[in-house]
Amino acid sequence: MSVNQPEINPNWPATPPKPGMSASMKLILGLGVGCGVVVVLCCGGLFISGFLLQAQLAKMISDDPETVVATTQKIAQIDIPDDLEPAFSADIKLPVVGSVASCVAYEDKDNQSGDLVLIALGESLGAGNQAEFQRQIQQSLEEAGMGQQDEEDLEIDQSYEKEITVRGQPVTFRFVKGKSKDSEAERIMVTGVFAGRSGPTTFLFGGDAKKYDDNTIVKMIESIE
Numbered sequence: 001m002s003v004n005q006p007e008i009n010p011n012w013p014a015t016p017p018k019p020g021m022s023a024s025m026k027l028i029l030g031l032g033v034g035c036g037v038v039v040v041l042c043c044g045g046l047f048i049s050g051f052l053l054q055a056q057l058a059k060m061i062s063d064d065p066e067t068v069v070a071t072t073q074k075i076a077q078i079d080i081p082d083d084l085e086p087a088f089s090a091d092i093k094l095p096v097v098g099s100v101a102s103c104v105a106y107e108d109k110d111n112q113s114g115d116l117v118l119i120a121l122g123e124s125l126g127a128g129n130q131a132e133f134q135r136q137i138q139q140s141l142e143e144a145g146m147g148q149q150d151e152e153d154l155e156i157d158q159s160y161e162k163e164i165t166v167r168g169q170p171v172t173f174r175f176v177k178g179k180s181k182d183s184e185a186e187r188i189m190v191t192g193v194f195a196g197r198s199g200p201t202t203f204l205f206g207g208d209a210k211k212y213d214d215n216t217i218v219k220m221i222e223s224i225e
Contacts (some may be wrong), residue, residue, distance in 0.1 A: 015165065072089070077223075079223035080116065085104045092122075103119045115207065117202075118196075119202040154189075164222060186209070188206070205217055
């Protein structure tokens with residue numbers, strides 16, 4: 001016996017970000033909704049209305065510190081600087097498919113001084129869809145004002161790549177330093193993708209370059225297990 005459900009419209013809009021929402025929260029909301037759409041479209045035979053999908057994803061987002069820490073442990077063991085506090089997490093699971101992605105965000109106590117985001121793809125996604133998810137991650141980063149778009153807001157003074165061993169494997173991380181075009185504050189951005197506990201994991205850090213220097217961030221990356 002088959003049950004017909006309304007097909008999803010890939011063009012339905014996500015919930016508009018609330019005023020004052022941090023970039024990391026915008027990222028998690030955008031990534032959660034966007035990845036949900038991608039999974040539904042990629043995994044044939046699963047049909048669910050956009051409204052129901054959005055409602056389900058909203059339940060998977062939490063700002064409870066203990067939940068954020070627990071989700072982080074699923075992604076990787078990492079020594080996070082004390083000034084970075086648990087902000088938000090999302091553990092994205094869909095019917096039939098199972099766990100497809102986990103995201104966590106940490107923010108500095110001093111507003112706008114630093115943000116750390118980890119985004120891990122679930123094993124149930126399968127290698128065939130990982131490239132599409134990486135594209136979705138990049139799109140969500142840009143929509144949240146992070147990643148490449150964030151670099152465009154900097155007057156870049158220095159950019160380089162550094163190979164760091166993570167969980168026994170060499171990983172190339174991109175370091176970018178420069179002044180914010182708006183505030184002229186010195187900023188640093190570090191991005192890379194490593195093999196996490198559940199699958200490919202994107203590491204993204206952005207912060208005050210005077211407070212978080214290269215050594216501090218490298219030490220954090222090297223602590224990943």
